[in-house]
Amino acid sequence: MTSAATLAPERPRKRDADATRAAILAAAKLHFAKSGYDGAFLRDIAADAGADAALINRYFGGKDGLFQAALKDSIRPDAISQWSRENFAHDVAKMMAGHAHQSVERTHAFEFLLQAATNPATAPLLNVAVQERFMAPIRDWIGGDHVEARARLLASVFIGLLVERLIRDEPLSGTEREAFIERTAALLQSLVDH
Amino acid sequence: MTSAATLAPERPRKRDADATRAAILAAAKLHFAKSGYDGAFLRDIAADAGADAALINRYFGGKDGLFQAALKDSIRPDAISQWSRENFAHDVAKMMAGHAHQSVERTHAFEFLLQAATNPATAPLLNVAVQERFMAPIRDWIGGDHVEARARLLASVFIGLLVERLIRDEPLSGTEREAFIERTAALLQSLVDH
DNA sequence: GAAACAAGTCATTCCCCGTTGACATCCGCC
DNA sequence: GGCGGATGTCAACGGGGAATGACTTGTTTC
16 A cells, blocks of 8 residues: 555666656656645655655645645546547547456546545636546537537546546446446537537 | 634533534544645644643543544435435536535535545545445435346546545536536436436 | 533643755765 | 756745643532
8 A cells, every 4th residue: 555666666666866756746647636735745755766755845835736746747638539429429528438457557646636626725626627638629529509518518427437446446347337337428428429 | 713712602601511422523624634634733623612732632642533533423324315316416416516615514514524534544434424324324214126236336436526626616607507506416417327 | 509411721742754964975076 | 078958856934723731710529
């Protein structure tokens, strides 16, 4: 639980500011995702990164800076840009039906974002990020009428699927699972199309 | 901001343990919803309740106890049971299109629950509560095939709408708003119906 | 009306955690 | 090889906030 050595295994080679910076950032993303802003402690993060807590201050300018860096690093347009109008609905539907523990990285990233969303201090920060990096791409390729309303509804459904998946870790079984995928895909597709 | 006197206006009559207990609980629900567990301070809660912080300890056995008491008090089946297969889709759609600040009580309650969801300690508690009090009623009145899959999808959409509404406080305007309501209602209705 | 108990107040303590600055160590460069 | 800047370590500080316990004030009961 405490050792995130799996993520930063071979770090103690030489003195390398970039490497430790990256290790700290990786550990921070995990801790923030798991425990939220207040529940994540700099000492623990540093320990998991194999670094000293004081370095966090030097490299990120304090806990706030670290959090913002981790947030920026968690909202990458990559995840979105690989989707298009064609594959979006089906891919998302299949992804959502799976275990919560598959695709660990993405799950952690989303846990992190959810933490940010529920913390009043960080919510505005998240808001603009989501707006720029998530909503904007979607708006681009859905087209048609009432783009704003549809994009927002699409984002809502997407978020809801993620949250529900986080809260309940037992996946659906057999025929119910198929029905879920089918209906989810149809739902998303209809939002994309018209 | 600081005075929640609107909720506990006429308390200072006589010495009444039950009344102050209730006042504290009410204030706590607001503060926890607004600021999360760590962001809510016992001194502030006590102040808003017109009580002393030490009483929280006496009555609830510490901050944890207060939080759990507030959580239990927030998960009431009332909100769901007033919905039925007929009015669900439309009511929800309209509710979601509004400002985040209308329907204060219900919004606060949900903010609180969302806080609980992101808190590792309280998440399991919330899980069973949502399952029993939210999913179960929905399952009852949707009927038809693949009830489990549909109920889950419905819950996902519902949660997503709430979260999205929390994150973005600017409501949609004019024609986009109407489009949003219409599409949301249609979406929910289709999930309820088949 | 006075004792006994409950409700409320106050000051203090204690712990946690982010931050800071001084110190040690390593690496590149001339 | 030694100088200087960059990297890493350590101990201490300080603020904030929950918890504690003694003290005061009100209320009930006989």
